[in-house]
Amino acid sequence: MSASAYALRMCGIVGYVGERSALDVVVEGLKRLEYRGYDSAGVAIRDDAGELTVIRKAGKLANLQAALAEASEADLTGTLGIGHTRWATHGAPTDRNAHPHTDCQGAVAVVHNGTLENFEVLRDGLEHRGHTLLSETDTEAVAHLIEEQYDGDLAAAVRTVCAGLEGSYVLVVTHRDHPDLVIGARRNLPLVVGLGEGENFLASDVTAFIAHTRTARAIDQDQFVELRREGVRVTDAQGTEVDGEVFHVDWDTAAAEKAGYEYFMLKEIDEQPEALRETALGRVDVHGRLMLDELAMSDEDVQGLSQVIVVGCGSAYHSGLVAKYAIERWARLPVQVEMASEFRYRDPVLDRHTLVVAISQSGETADTLEAVRHARRQRASVLAITNTVGSSIARESDATFYTRGGPEVAVASTKAVMTQLVAVYLVGLYLAQVRGYRDGDEIRSHFADLAHTPDLVAAVLGRMDPVRKLAREIASCERVLFLGRHVGYPMAMEGALKLKELAYVSAEGFPAGEIKHGPIALIEKGTPVVVIAPRHALTPKLVTNVQEVRARGARTIVIATDGDDSMVPHADELIRIPDTKSLLSPLLTLVPMQILAAEFAMARGLDVDQPRNLAKSVTVE
Numbered sequence: 001m002s003a004s005a006y007a008l009r010m011c012g013i014v015g016y017v018g019e020r021s022a023l024d025v026v027v028e029g030l031k032r033l034e035y036r037g038y039d040s041a042g043v044a045i046r047d048d049a050g051e052l053t054v055i056r057k058a059g060k061l062a063n064l065q066a067a068l069a070e071a072s073e074a075d076l077t078g079t080l081g082i083g084h085t086r087w088a089t090h091g092a093p094t095d096r097n098a099h100p101h102t103d104c105q106g107a108v109a110v111v112h113n114g115t116l117e118n119f120e121v122l123r124d125g126l127e128h129r130g131h132t133l134l135s136e137t138d139t140e141a142v143a144h145l146i147e148e149q150y151d152g153d154l155a156a157a158v159r160t161v162c163a164g165l166e167g168s169y170v171l172v173v174t175h176r177d178h179p180d181l182v183i184g185a186r187r188n189l190p191l192v193v194g195l196g197e198g199e200n201f202l203a204s205d206v207t208a209f210i211a212h213t214r215t216a217r218a219i220d221q222d223q224f225v226e227l228r229r230e231g232v233r234v235t236d237a238q239g240t241e242v243d244g245e246v247f248h249v250d251w252d253t254a255a256a257e258k259a260g261y262e263y264f265m266l267k268e269i270d271e272q273p274e275a276l277r278e279t280a281l282g283r284v285d286v287h288g289r290l291m292l293d294e295l296a297m298s299d300e301d302v303q304g305l306s307q308v309i310v311v312g313c314g315s316a317y318h319s320g321l322v323a324k325y326a327i328e329r330w331a332r333l334p335v336q337v338e339m340a341s342e343f344r345y346r347d348p349v350l351d352r353h354t355l356v357v358a359i360s361q362s363g364e365t366a367d368t369l370e371a372v373r374h375a376r377r378q379r380a381s382v383l384a385i386t387n388t389v390g391s392s393i394a395r396e397s398d399a400t401f402y403t404r405g406g407p408e409v410a411v412a413s414t415k416a417v418m419t420q421l422v423a424v425y426l427v428g429l430y431l432a433q434v435r436g437y438r439d440g441d442e443i444r445s446h447f448a449d450l451a452h453t454p455d456l457v458a459a460v461l462g463r464m465d466p467v468r469k470l471a472r473e474i475a476s477c478e479r480v481l482f483l484g485r486h487v488g489y490p491m492a493m494e495g496a497l498k499l500k501e502l503a504y505v506s507a508e509g510f511p512a513g514e515i516k517h518g519p520i521a522l523i524e525k526g527t528p529v530v531v532i533a534p535r536h537a538l539t540p541k542l543v544t545n546v547q548e549v550r551a552r553g554a555r556t557i558v559i560a561t562d563g564d565d566s567m568v569p570h571a572d573e574l575i576r577i578p579d580t581k582s583l584l585s586p587l588l589t590l591v592p593m594q595i596l597a598a599e600f601a602m603a604r605g606l607d608v609d610q611p612r613n614l615a616k617s618v619t620v621e
């Protein structure tokens, strides 16, 4: 296996300097960042004797914690430290490849998120000059390069080394000669500073330090941070100090804790009514007109739009598919939806009359970020819909609609998707309002329905015991299909994605009308088929599709609206949801599918917060 095959794709990073036990702060931060990767973890602590102690372990953070418990306490007593939790793309992650990495002297310790493209050349050069590299990572080369450049000024050495790096990186560096300095550097990947009193933090995202401070500063492209107890200096690549925006994080610390739940995902599912309420809050003025100041476009520009293109990855892409139905219906604007990873490679037709909506929970997904950059280069206006204040996508877009879902820790997205749906409905209604396609009464009525959905979601959550039971019953099945029509189709894809990512079974979502053109061949006796069938003009057609699959032996699990009995004769299992306008039904139909997937995976004994091979946000293409 080539060494670059171990390149890091997605990781969590923490740096700390202050008065407390650095080990405690760093490990606690890693716990909160573990969703970003959990193949291995490690820490470097500068102890009071001025030595760097590095402990690293393959596997989840729990393995590292066990190793730390066995290590000498004196070695780990110190108030400056760095840590890392890793997600590798190929090969079995080992202790040796875990971060931090050190130089020949053990004087420099480095953690890294990203991929260095010129790593082979750098390593060859280092080996030629007599360095011995012990791991297969690209990161270790950085530690040795810093060793070569270091002449007492650590910040300068890191800047010089970074000038020779190609690729993407966040680096956090410490040196045993510096009891009060941690250096951070960033290109293309996220790095945030937490500003405390007598202590400061560096992390991949704010959840790592919100227990200690809510004041944060995002680091921009190609900037460097010098973190000390009494202050933080941010510079450009030449070492000149630069200003930046300090922001307040209002996420509740408790929101990043499990609070008695077995898994974050279960808690996040239960938090959905509140997350929806928060996201819809304060969007209407005293005259009942929708306000979307975030869009930052004049009415004239909105009226001049000729198309909307929505981009996102994974679950965010599914939210984007719903946006198409909402915006086209309400605002009569043509909408295309595209997976962000494909978007810019087909040279899409964009101009200043195009609104690109980029949806991303984390605001850091590399494919979506690149799509944003591409769109802006083509002079399109870009609206970000994200959950993460100060994230790269938020900062690089023309305007940002923040969903107010609070931190989402479980890898499988639940409340974030729900709040994205609210956001796209609001954008659709707002565009309709400004473009004059719907009158005020109609918009008010849709908004009132939307504002009522948190109560309906709470009601659905209260009815989920039969779904849990059903999930346990079918948990031995290796294939599950999901069918829907209209907005039920993207939800079928989202339901299938949830099951795929959590339970590792083959799950596919199809438009119900398409099933006879191929997918129906997948049906065997007893194959569970989840049918998303809220009350809609298309329900009679869905009835036909359900009959088709049932005739081939499928076990039909139908999600249907209270009082609508058209599916009753064709459903082996019936899951009821309250009535709502069909366009808004994804907010309700999603809930049983989330519960089904979580319970199905738990019945298989799987960790639903940290599914294998995945990471919550993927910061390389």
Ligand code: G6P
Residues within 6 Å of the ligand: 313, 314, 315, 316, 359, 360, 361, 362, 363, 364, 365, 368, 411, 412, 413, 614, 615, 616, 617, 618
């Ligand atoms: C990863 C996660 C998905 C998520 C996607 C987009 O692949 O596993 O659950 O939907 O990234 O993430 P974003 O943060 O951009 O919404």
